[in-house]
Amino acid sequence: MRFLHTSDWHLGRTLHGVDLLDHQAAYLAHLVEVVRSERVDAVVVAGDVYDRAIPPVEAVTLLSETLAQVAEHATVVVTSGNHDSATRLGFGSAVMRERVRLRTRVASLAQPVELPGDVLVYGVPYLDPDSVRHALADDEGAAPARSHEAVTTAAMARIRADLAARPGRHRAVVAAHAFVVGGEPSESERDIRVGGVDHVPAGVFAGVDYVALGHLHGPQRVSGPRGTTLRYSGSPLAYSFSEQHHSKSSVLVDLTGGTGGEVRTELVAAPVPRRLADVTGTLDELLGAAGEPHVDAWTRVTVTDAHRPADLYRRVRDRFPHALVVQHRAESAAGPARAVAVTAAHDPVAVGADFVEHVTGRVASSDELAVLRAAYEHVAAAERSA
Known part of the structure; x- marks a missing residue:
């Protein structure tokens, strides 16, 4: 069979x-x-x-x-x-x-x-x-x-x-x-x-x-x-x-x-309607040969110039018409740590605990974690019953 x-x-x-x-x-x-x-x-x-x-x-x-x-x-x-x-x-x-x-x-x-x-x-x-x-x-x-x-x-x-x-x-x-x-x-x-x-x-x-x-x-x-x-x-x-x-x-x-x-x-x-690609570099690099292989892809474009280039979004979209994300992130060895993007794969309770630590300067207590988890599961249950 x-x-x-x-x-x-x-x-x-x-x-x-x-x-x-x-x-x-x-x-x-x-x-x-x-x-x-x-x-x-x-x-x-x-x-x-x-x-x-x-x-x-x-x-x-x-x-x-x-x-x-x-x-x-x-x-x-x-x-x-x-x-x-x-x-x-x-x-x-x-x-x-x-x-x-x-x-x-x-x-x-x-x-x-x-x-x-x-x-x-x-x-x-x-x-x-x-x-x-x-x-x-x-x-x-x-x-x-x-x-x-x-x-x-x-x-x-x-x-x-x-x-x-x-x-x-x-x-x-x-x-x-x-x-x-x-x-x-x-x-x-x-x-x-x-x-x-x-x-x-x-x-x-x-x-x-x-x-x-x-x-x-x-x-x-x-x-x-x-x-x-x-x-x-x-x-x-x-x-x-x-x-x-x-x-x-x-x-x-x-x-x-x-x-x-x-x-x-x-x-x-499965058929691939349009591939996804991360494209990173200075704006001049991306407007040049480095960007050429990705112009037809859905792209997440990260521009790394030391200073944000003028008219950044329009210039990137002209080069990459299917760009879904356009961001400027200067390369700097001494700069602050990059923020971590929160996605659906992250535990919502852990995200909440990180926020508690960020605003209070201390790790979330077990009681605080219990409140966060109860709140999340209440919302999740309400969504399931919608």
Whole structure:
């Protein structure tokens, strides 16, 4: 059985104010063509289909059209990520056509989609510990601990129980949206810490053949238990400058040889609408030969003249029409330390603690850290319920 693993489409996202929907549409058209040309049996989308809980109308339309096109050739299994509203993404799942299967409810995570070759695909939606702990309580009513590891462990226990109860032998695939230990993050993934922890050990996923992971934007394989292949497909587009060196792709997976057989993976390169590049130098250098290779790229331009050049922004934009960031930063060995840019990958509580230290001249106390964490988690919970 052959399937295509993809994730983190983030439909509706922008890049420094640039609308990416046309580029996302180009990727999805490419995906449909891969499904057709490679005779794919299923497409597994491991969360973060949309970029926010209430996506723009154009993003909803694009998803609808894409699912319809893919379903002409293959079964589609879609799970929700931490950016999605599970309820909105899963709306209508009960009446969807047979080849479009949405898995956005905890109650359904141990109900697999059955595919040819005795292959079972279990779709695990993003498991926010505060939201799903009690829904994952055991037979005695005991809820798992308040952590990503605990709720994922409870979810996998249900999946393994379903597998064990089925007669015969099956190949098992799990689609999950999580930060698995050993994965390499980028700047553009939203922080998912609860209680200061966001990681899930890879060993939690033991007992299945392939784990189609979503959340991290760089395509990568994660070392896991023997007999289980764990891989992030990564996002189809670069959503931050930290991703400029990624080779964006989808994962073509072949399950061969029946139970206990081989898992073969092949990366299928995604189209690159416009590459990202950091360009640094004096203005004269950038206006000259040094800037020539980057004029068609989305650029982050850092001008290093000792003094800010006159009419800097206009001159840079004339040279680099797709510049997204233009900044002046004089090179000086004796100058003050450069400020560190705060991105979505930073722990918001740590950022708040740094601010406390900056304004008070002392390290934040444990009580202050507790207040910061409670405030952050209150806001995060309110955003999830929006």
